Amino acid sequence: MGGTVTTGWSDFAVAMAGAAAALAGLVMVAISVNIREILALPGLPARAAAAVGSLVLVVVTCGLLLVPGQPGPLLGVEVLVAVAPAVALHAVSLGHRTRHSATPRYSLALYVPLAAIQLLPFVLGALLLIASGASGGVYLVAAGVVLTVIGSMLDAWVLMVEIRR
Incomplete structure (x- = not known):
């Protein structure tokens, strides 16, 4: 087998890293512009952090996908380590949403699948690479990367637009 598990993925990684960095900048601007409103609503600072x-x-x-010649198991360990803080931030956000929601079951029913759809592919992909x-x-x-960008667009919308309603 020629190459490594990441052979052919460099264009994808560069494009998605750039898109995510730009979106992160947008989210940070939304947070800074709406900081009073965000801090006034319980759970919203944790959602912004997530x-x-x-x-x-x-x-x-x-x-990590751009590191040349990286063995699959090592990449898997690195991705697993990278996803851990994101999982923790989403767990904290979920805790705040359920404690401060008028409808905690609705919050759980909506937020858990949305977070899982984003983060589970990272975990499963990392475990497959390790194994x-x-x-x-x-x-x-890669599926986790795309789904996380989509999920983050929803969060950006809430932090920029919905917060003003």
């Missing part, structure tokens, strides 16, 4: 943390996860993961070094793990990580 959004930024998820985008940092995308940038870091895409950077077998197979390139299929990279496809799962």
Whole structure:
């Protein structure tokens, strides 16, 4: 087998890292412009932190995909380490949402699947890379990258627009 598990992924990684970095900047501007409103609403600072943390996860993961000649199991360990803080930030955000929500079950029913859809592919892809070094793990990580960018767009919308309603 020629190359490594990340052979052919450099264009994807560069494009997604750039997109995530730009989106992270947008989220940071939204936070700074709406900081009073964000701090006034319980749970929203944690949601903002989870959004930024998820985008940092995308940038870091895409950077890891760009490391030349990296063995699959090592990449898997690195992705697993990178996803841990994002999982923690989402867990804190979930805790705040359920404690401060008028409808905690609705918050759980909505937020848990949205967070899982974003973060689970990173975890599963990392575990597949660790277990077998197979390139299929990279496809799962890539799915996590795309889904996290989409989920972060939703968070950016809330922090920029919905907060003003």
